[in-house]
Amino acid sequence: MSTLRLHELTGSPNSVKVRVALGYKGLDYERVPLELDGFPGDRAALISLSRQPRAPVLQHGETIIFDSGAILRYLEANFPDTPPIFTTDYATLPEIERWELFSRTQLSEPVGMVFSQAFAPAPDAEVLAKANQLLNEHCGALEDALSQGDFLVGDHLSAADIVVGSSLYLADLTESNSKTHPIAAFFGAHLKLGEGREKTRAWVRRVVAYDPIVGKR
Ligand SMILES: N[C@@H](CCC(=O)N[C@@H](CS)C(=O)NCC(=O)O)C(=O)O
Structure with missing residues (x-):
């Protein structure tokens, strides 16, 4: 299985969200913290990876996903043997x-x-x-x-x-x-x-x- 690589701003709540989801699902991942010398700082690495400037970005083999909400949905849809964080119930x-x-x-x-x-x-x-x-x-x-x-x-x-x-x-x-x-x-x-x-x-x-x-x- 390909490694999950999380490009994160370590203290940003949107990066925390993804790490909590990965932790709850019991998925191993590698963190790639973005080192910035100011804010918003140099976002070239994220842009070349994902065509947009904000963290978090998840890399899974050839697949790149940006936005914490999108990443949570990607994990849910693609790792079916892990504890669910959404629901199969239409109304819920x-x-x-x-x-x-x-x-x-x-x-x-x-x-x-x-x-x-x-x-x-x-x-x-x-x-x-x-x-x-x-x-x-x-x-x-x-x-x-x-x-x-x-x-x-x-x-x-x-x-x-x-x-x-x-x-x-x-x-x-x-x-x-x-x-x-x-x-x-x-x-x-x-x-x-x-x-x-x-x-x-x-x-x-x-x-x-x-x-x-x-x-x-
Ligand atoms: N696309 C963001 C949502 C909006 C957003 O960018 N929010 C700011 C802070 S509230 C953020 O996470 N910034 C991270 C950054 O600057 O890379 C996400 O992944 O949820």
Whole structure:
């Protein structure tokens, strides 16, 4: 079988998502971390590989897949002997997709606000406070869902948990797992799941535990 090679930005949630999926499925892979000397930095290697500039990109033999959501779907469709992260049930698939959308909209807004402050000459305390407030408000939906069961959809880990949980690792960093990049360290210092978000916090830890890099606390 061809080697799975993951071209990643090690601390980026979209790369974490793919490593969690690979870990949960028990698939061996080789990491190819992208070393950047700034942001967005030189993306020539990714562009020549995949005709676009963003990580993660998965290489499987001659096949190249970009975008974390596309990679999760590729793994699901092509490794049928591994634990499922989507579903065979017609009505349940859109539930998983709704959580993916939640991550790309509700969560990416406060995460984007903190990200922008990581590059500011002096971080704006008001923007950071607003980001924390927004994030914790949006996570109310997760506390509600996790009061019904251990997973967002169904009775096992799915792409819903992987996508949302991996994005939220940025709000639950420790000194040790925020060492992937100075930007991760900035998140560790400035974005936190607050009071009343205990179920969310415990579930994020369960999800990212499948990633040997940021899952180690
Ligand atoms: N194509 C991305 C989604 C959008 C995106 O690019 N998001 C930013 C951060 S929220 C990212 O992952 N950047 C990685 C990079 O700069 O290579 C994915 O694989 O999911």
